[in-house]
Amino acid sequence: MNGIPLTHILFVSTALFFIGMYGFFTRRNMITILMSVELILNSVNINFVAFNTYLYPQNLDGIFFTIFIVTIAASEAAVAIAIIINLYRSLHSVDVDETGELKF
Amino acid sequence: MNSSLYISLIPLLPLVTFVLLGLFGRKYFNSISGIIATFSLGFSCLLSISIAYQYFFHSERVNGVLQQIIPVKFTWLQFSPGLSIDMGIVLDPLSAMMLVVITFISLMVHIFSLGYMKGEARFATYYAFLSLFTFSMLGLVMSTNIFQMYMFWELVGVSSFLLIGYYFEKPSAVAAAKKAFIVTRFADLGFLIGILILSFHAQTLDFQTLITRLTDPQSAQYLSITAGSLLGVSMLTWGLVLVFIGGAGKSAMFPLHIWLPDAMEGPTPVSALIHAATMVVAGVYLVARLFPIFVFDSAALTVVTYVGAFSALLAAIIACTQTDIKRVLAYSTMSQIGFMMFALGVSGHGGEEGLGYMASMFHLFTHAFFKSLLFLGAGAVIHLVHSNEMIDMGGLRKHMPITHITFLIACLAISGIPPFAGFFSKEEILTAAFHANKVVFFIALFTSGLTAFYMFRLYFSIFWRGEVHLHGEHHGEGTLSMKIPLIILGVLALIAGFVPFSQLITSDGIALETHVDLLFSLTPVAMAVIGILIAIRLYKTENNRSDGVASAFGGFYHASYKKFYVDEVYLFITKKIIFNFIGRPVAWFDKNIIDELMNQSAAITAAVSENIKGLQSGKVQGYAMYFFWGILGLSALFIYLFN
Amino acid sequence: MNTSDILFYCISAFILGTGVLAVTTGKIFRSAISLLFSLMGIAALYFWMALEFIAAVQIVIYVGGIVVLIIFSIFLTQKSGEEMPKPPLSKIWFSFFSVLVGFIFTYYLIHQYGFGNGGEQPFELKIADIGNQMLSLTGKGYILPFEVISILLLAALIGAIVVAMKIKNKSE
Numbered sequence: 016m017n018g019i020p021l022t023h024i025l026f027v028s029t030a031l032f033f034i035g036m037y038g039f040f041t042r043r044n045m046i047t048i049l050m051s052v053e054l055i056l057n058s059v060n061i062n063f064v065a066f067n068t069y070l071y072p073q074n075l076d077g078i079f080f081t082i083f084i085v086t087i088a089a090s091e092a093a094v095a096i097a098i099i100i101n102l103y104r105s106l107h108s109v110d111v112d113e114t115g116e117l118k119f
Numbered sequence: 120m121n122s123s124l125y126i127s128l129i130p131l132l133p134l135v136t137f138v139l140l141g142l143f144g145r146k147y148f149n150s151i152s153g154i155i156a157t158f159s160l161g162f163s164c165l166l167s168i169s170i171a172y173q174y175f176f177h178s179e180r181v182n183g184v185l186q187q188i189i190p191v192k193f194t195w196l197q198f199s200p201g202l203s204i205d206m207g208i209v210l211d212p213l214s215a216m217m218l219v220v221i222t223f224i225s226l227m228v229h230i231f232s233l234g235y236m237k238g239e240a241r242f243a244t245y246y247a248f249l250s251l252f253t254f255s256m257l258g259l260v261m262s263t264n265i266f267q268m269y270m271f272w273e274l275v276g277v278s279s280f281l282l283i284g285y286y287f288e289k290p291s292a293v294a295a296a297k298k299a300f301i302v303t304r305f306a307d308l309g310f311l312i313g314i315l316i317l318s319f320h321a322q323t324l325d326f327q328t329l330i331t332r333l334t335d336p337q338s339a340q341y342l343s344i345t346a347g348s349l350l351g352v353s354m355l356t357w358g359l360v361l362v363f364i365g366g367a368g369k370s371a372m373f374p375l376h377i378w379l380p381d382a383m384e385g386p387t388p389v390s391a392l393i394h395a396a397t398m399v400v401a402g403v404y405l406v407a408r409l410f411p412i413f414v415f416d417s418a419a420l421t422v423v424t425y426v427g428a429f430s431a432l433l434a435a436i437i438a439c440t441q442t443d444i445k446r447v448l449a450y451s452t453m454s455q456i457g458f459m460m461f462a463l464g465v466s467g468h469g470g471e472e473g474l475g476y477m478a479s480m481f482h483l484f485t486h487a488f489f490k491s492l493l494f495l496g497a498g499a500v501i502h503l504v505h506s507n508e509m510i511d512m513g514g515l516r517k518h519m520p521i522t523h524i525t526f527l528i529a530c531l532a533i534s535g536i537p538p539f540a541g542f543f544s545k546e547e548i549l550t551a552a553f554h555a556n557k558v559v560f561f562i563a564l565f566t567s568g569l570t571a572f573y574m575f576r577l578y579f580s581i582f583w584r585g586e587v588h589l590h591g592e593h594h595g596e597g598t599l600s601m602k603i604p605l606i607i608l609g610v611l612a613l614i615a616g617f618v619p620f621s622q623l624i625t626s627d628g629i630a631l632e633t634h635v636d637l638l639f640s641l642t643p644v645a646m647a648v649i650g651i652l653i654a655i656r657l658y659k660t661e662n663n664r665s666d667g668v669a670s671a672f673g674g675f676y677h678a679s680y681k682k683f684y685v686d687e688v689y690l691f692i693t694k695k696i697i698f699n700f701i702g703r704p705v706a707w708f709d710k711n712i713i714d715e716l717m718n719q720s721a722a723i724t725a726a727v728s729e730n731i732k733g734l735q736s737g738k739v740q741g742y743a744m745y746f747f748w749g750i751l752g753l754s755a756l757f758i759y760l761f762n
Numbered sequence: 763m764n765t766s767d768i769l770f771y772c773i774s775a776f777i778l779g780t781g782v783l784a785v786t787t788g789k790i791f792r793s794a795i796s797l798l799f800s801l802m803g804i805a806a807l808y809f810w811m812a813l814e815f816i817a818a819v820q821i822v823i824y825v826g827g828i829v830v831l832i833i834f835s836i837f838l839t840q841k842s843g844e845e846m847p848k849p850p851l852s853k854i855w856f857s858f859f860s861v862l863v864g865f866i867f868t869y870y871l872i873h874q875y876g877f878g879n880g881g882e883q884p885f886e887l888k889i890a891d892i893g894n895q896m897l898s899l900t901g902k903g904y905i906l907p908f909e910v911i912s913i914l915l916l917a918a919l920i921g922a923i924v925v926a927m928k929i930k931n932k933s934e
Contacts, residue, residue, distance in 0.1 A: 018767045021877045026869060027774045027807070031781050031800075033865040036747065038785030040740055040857035041849050046835055047790060050797045053828060054781055057804050060820075068811055070877065072885035075895055079904050081816055082892075085823050086911050090918030092828045096835045097926035103839045104928070110847075111739055744860065751864055758871070 024065040031058035045099050045109040049092065056088045122173075123190035125166055126208055129218065130257040132163040133225075137250035144243025152243035153236070156250055157229040163253075164222035171215040175623050184629055187211040187327065189263055204324060207263035212624040213407060216480065217260035220487045221397050225253045227604040228392040231495050234598035235388055235502055245285060245386070252278035256397050260404060264324040265314050268405070272310070272369070275401065276303050279393050283385040295381035302378040306368020313361030316354055317412075320344035330411045352418065359419035363406060363426075370402025371453045372460060373430040377686055379453055383445040383507075387498030390445060395452050395494050396487035403459045403483055410476060410626060414468040427460025428559045433683065435569040439576065440669075440680040443507045444497050447577050448490070451533065454566060455486050461563070462548040465555035466626065473626030475555065478547035481620045485540035488615050489532040492608035496526040499597050499605065500581055509577070513585035513661075521602050523582050525609035530578045532612040534571035534647040537640070543616035549643055567643050571650030579658035766810070773810055777803035788845040790836055798829045815889050 031054055038051030060081045067077025103109050136159045144152040179186065192207030229249060236245055255274035262268035277300075284296030318324050321332045321340045332340040333355070347354035364375070371379035382394050393399070406413060406423060413420050431454045438450035459479045466475025499522045504511050516523040532539035535546070545567060552560040621631040657664050669676045678684065734745075780803060783796035801824045808817035848854075896904050 018764060019770050022872055023770070023774075025872050025877070027777060029865060029869050029872065030778050033861045033868075034778065034781040034785055036864065037857055037861045039743055040747075040860065041854055042785065042846075043849060044790060044840075044846055046832060046839070047785070047793055047846070050793065050832060051785055053797065053824070053832075054784065054800065057801065057824075061804065061807065064808065064811060064813060064816060068813070068885040075887075075891060078813070078816060078887065078892060079896070079907075082819060083907060083911055085819055086915060089823050089827055090915050090922075092831055093922040094918050094925065096831055097922035097924075099835060100838060100926045109839050744857075747860060747864065751867060755867070 021065060021069045024061065024069075028058040028061040028065065031055075031061070043110050043112055045102070045111055046096075048111065049095050049099070052095075053088065053092070056084060060084055122170065123208075126170055126190050126210065126261075129163050129167050129170070129222065130208075130254050130261065132159045133250040133254040133257065135159070137247050137254060140243045140247035140250065144247055145241065149243045152246050153229070153233045156246040157226070157233065160222065160226050160229050160250070160253060164226045167215075167218040167222045170210070171219045174210060174215045175212070184627070185212050185623075192263060201322065202324075204266050205264055206267055208261045209263045209326070210261070213404070213480070214260045216484060216624055217404060218257065220484060221253065221256050221260065224396040224487055224491050225249070225256075225392055227491060227495070227608055228388045230600050231391070231498065231604040232386070232388045234601035235498055236386060237598070241285075245282075248278055248281045248285070249389070249392070252282060252393060252398075256401075259401060262326075264326055265318065265329065266324045268408075269307075269311065269314055272365070272401065273307065275398050276300060276307065276369070279303075279382070279398055282389040282393060283382045285386055285389065286384065289384065291381075292384040295378075295384040299378035299382045302375055303368045306365050306375050309361040309368070310365020313358045313363075313365060316358035316361065317344075320347070320354060320358070326408060330409070333412050334415055353416075355412075356416050356418045359409070359413055359416055360422055362409065363402075363419065363423055366402030366405040367426060368402070369405075370399050370456050370460070371430075372402065372426050372457065373433055374685060376430060376434070376453050377689055380441075380446045380449045380682070383443070383449050387445065387494060387501055390449070391491040391494030391498065394449060395490040399452060399456055400459065400483050400487070403456060403463065403479065406460070406463050407476065407480060410463065410466075411468060413463070414466075414626075420464050422464075424461045424464025424556065424559060427457045427462075427464055428562045429457070430454070431457025431461065431566045432562050432569075435566045435573065436679050437682050438573040439569060440676060442509045444500070444509060444512070444577060444581065445494075445507055447573060448493055448497060451493075451570065451573065452490055454570060455482070455490065455533070458545070458548055458563065458566075459483055459486070461559055462551055465552050465559060467555075468626050471631070473631065474547060475551035476626035477621050477624060477631055478544060478551050480624045482541075482544035482548055484618070484620065485532070485544045485612075485615045488608055489529040489539075489541060489612040492525055492529040492605065492612055493533070495601075495605055495608065496522050496529065499601055502597055502601070509580040512581045514583065516582040519597075521605055522597075525605040525612075526578060526582065528609045528612050530574040533574050534651065535567055535643055536571075536647055536651075537644065538613075538616065540612050540615035542640075542644075544620075545643065546640055547621075550639060553639070564643060564646055568646035568650045571647035572654050575651045575654030576658050579654060583659050585661045770807075770810055773803055773806050776800075777807065788848070790840055790846055791833075794829065794833050794836060797832070798825060801825055801829060812885075813887055815887060815892065 035051045035054030035058065038054065039048055042048050042051060063077040063080045063084070065077075067074065071077070099109055102114060106113060108114075136156050140152050140156060148155070174185070174188070178188070188210040189207055190210060192205055194203045195206045196204040198204070229246070232245065232249070236242060239245060252275065255271045255278055258271035259268055259275055262271060280296050280300040283299050284292055286292045287296075314324075317329065317333070320343045321329045323329055323332065332338050333344065335341055344355045344358070345353050349357055366372075368375045379394060379399070383390055385393075413423065434450040434453035434457060438447050438454065441447045441450060459482050462475045462479035462482065464475070466473055466477075466479070468476075499519060500512065500515060501507060503515070503519065506512070528539065532541040535542045549560065549563055549567070552563050623630075625631045657668060672679075681687075734741075777800055780796045780800035784793050784800055787793040787796060801820065805817045805820040805825070808814075808820055895902060896908055899905055
């Protein structure tokens, strides 16, 4: 593990973050957007863990943050999917472009 | 006696009445509002008579001069330590006399209107306006400073506007009200500029200080105002002439007289009050108030003289040809005010020289009585026959004896037949003119002959000539409340001339000995009698001699009938010249530049928002994109620029 | 380059590859499966970093919880076999461009900064330490966030039920 510099791990997390970003920009289906968000959250998790292990091995804060983020991601996914299902019920669509009732 | 309280009550009572009737009258006590207003004004009238009596006969004279008393005064607006606008009440011979005239005539009109306006839907409104007018007129004559006077002056204009336009269902009344307001307002602009010139140089607004400063050739203020000049005329003359224009507007002097005949659209008692006895003499009062300064400036005084004399003559000529009885009276008023004006113009200051001033005020005093009597009489006639035209009248002496007698007294008074009131005052005016200016004297002499002629033309046309067929049922001469003022005023028109006026009001305050010179009086009285005789010959019975005379005068008669086309000239100037050369370009500018500026800015805003509306797409991915680039830009900014 | 390093690069490539698939595949179900693999790859990365506990959490919650939830919702709302409508090409290119710029910018910064190897002492994770610190009341304890998160979870649970609940029409 020591043979790999931190920046390489950060490369992975950054790339994953922007992949999620790309998905967020291009996808129209809300569920796939949610997936993109999960990717983004995971890239953040990788960052926390990597920083913790590489830079502050005596501490555990990064680990805690990771755990909390995972928890929050779980609850976020639950609420988001509840909203999506509700929206699907009323609009029969989960397309973000069709949910423009509140614009202007 | 706390005189300042009593004297403040005089104008305050009508004000309170106005507020009371104006706010609640129509809704709660419409039918008794007239009684309320009459009683309140009656009280005010009693107060002013008693105060005037006390002032004239029981107050202290210093060297034979009645002292000016200022019982109430307080600072209203303090602009700078040296300049403030005060509110106050001044009591001097002039204002005491005006107080009595205004409250008394107003009271008579109030009583008369009880009968005349009976059954009007807006009875309370009418009395509210009358009270407002009385209040503002009283405030005008009791002003201690020129600015206070200006304010009340405008108030008087407004209440006159309201009363002329009282029958606002009639388009002609609305037009007349607007005309009166605009013409007098235009004149008031001159007044305002005059005030500004005078007070700028004198550095005060107070009458007393103003007069003291501007009549002392040594004072810095006097030097300042005479040093400045515009178009070769000194600033003093400019100021005075502009102030006089304001006065001429209110007093219907040529060429600003055009509103007065039209103002007859108002209820007739209103004409008696405003357009005969009180408001129209405001201009005379103004000149009299500033008379010590006018005397100092012969140019301004000359303007006053000739405008007055010309107006007197012109109005008398027009009055001879009009057929609407109220218009005849309106022109007659204008003519009589012209008398007052030129009497002031030919007057000097102090002693025998000041005869014209005293005569003018005397004429103002007597004229108020007989002219309001004439108007009220005309009102009674109109009330009976429901028409203003002479052709609808005739032989009314049998139907309305009291009106007939009092009207006759008033006609004799205005014609200057002894011993009626008008004789004395007119005599003194003519004497003053004779000593000062022969041209004016002959104009005046001729005009007084004309006056007698047109008054008796009116009298015979109403009460003699022919027989009018009144409609089946008519209400006779009118109620008691209409007869009483006629009788009171008739008596006063008979005896008002015997008031020792020269003892009370003179230019310098010192009593003046006057005597009636019988030999001198012969000519004017003879002129009047000739006028009356011609009128008898032409109008007493039904004949066509008058038509013959009219056709003999031909074009002149027609011009006079058309009021010498003054209205047409005004219309030409306003419609053809002002509208075309000023109004239209301004309208064009307004429409194409100002409006377009606004429209364009609105259009630009609309276009911009239409275009940026797309940014508010409601699409969450679009927002995320902005957010993303924003974050990117901000981080670049912070990392590379602010580091 | 030893086995460990090669393993890292393989895992990384797997994560990124499946990640890209997850956001680009036309069929939504495939997309979800790719996401699943990507998340498992991340768990593998944690294993590679010798963080067994975190890896376990990752698998249990993400793979076992969230992805299953997502798949369920796909079944509820979609016809999973169909191609999803594609966004306009311009949008794809612009998004790609934006993302590329962002990535280059960010990684450039990371590369410049370098993050020199900070800790010489090896990192060792004992699960007991996590438990102790999580529930500790001392300065470094995480008891308060722990409680807050638990309340948040409860709220999200109830909220999700309330939002997704079918409101019965009382008149029926």
